[in-house]
Amino acid sequence: MSLPYTTWKIGEVEHKLRLTTRQAVAVEEKLGVNLLKVFMPRQDEDFPLPPLKVMLVVIHGALQKFEHGVTLDDVYDMHDDYVDAGGDQTSLLTDVIIPLFENSGFMPRQKETTDDQATLTTVK
Structure with a gap:
């Protein structure tokens, strides 16, 4: 079972993130767009890296x-600390935003493979 956040x-400090329904609606109102959008x-992009401000x-x-x-x-200051500690915008998306969206119910969670499932897959 996964954590609720x-x-x-950032360095040695861990921040807990969870988009509640109330906060998700507030963020959508601020951005003027559905979070999944x-x-x-866009048609001229291959990789949809959201603007830093949006993230x-x-x-x-x-x-x-x-x-x-x-x-x-x-x-903004936390992000500066994150970059100083070796983070970057792509890592912020893949390591923080996408797991946040999965944990907050915007995207399906990654399914964990159990040992039995791995064995069954290998035996086939």
């Missing part, structure tokens, strides 16, 4: 459940 690790590539607004909303009161300026 996604973790954004953030990942839809940080999503993170700001997701921090409110467990770290209520964190401001968007705080999130």
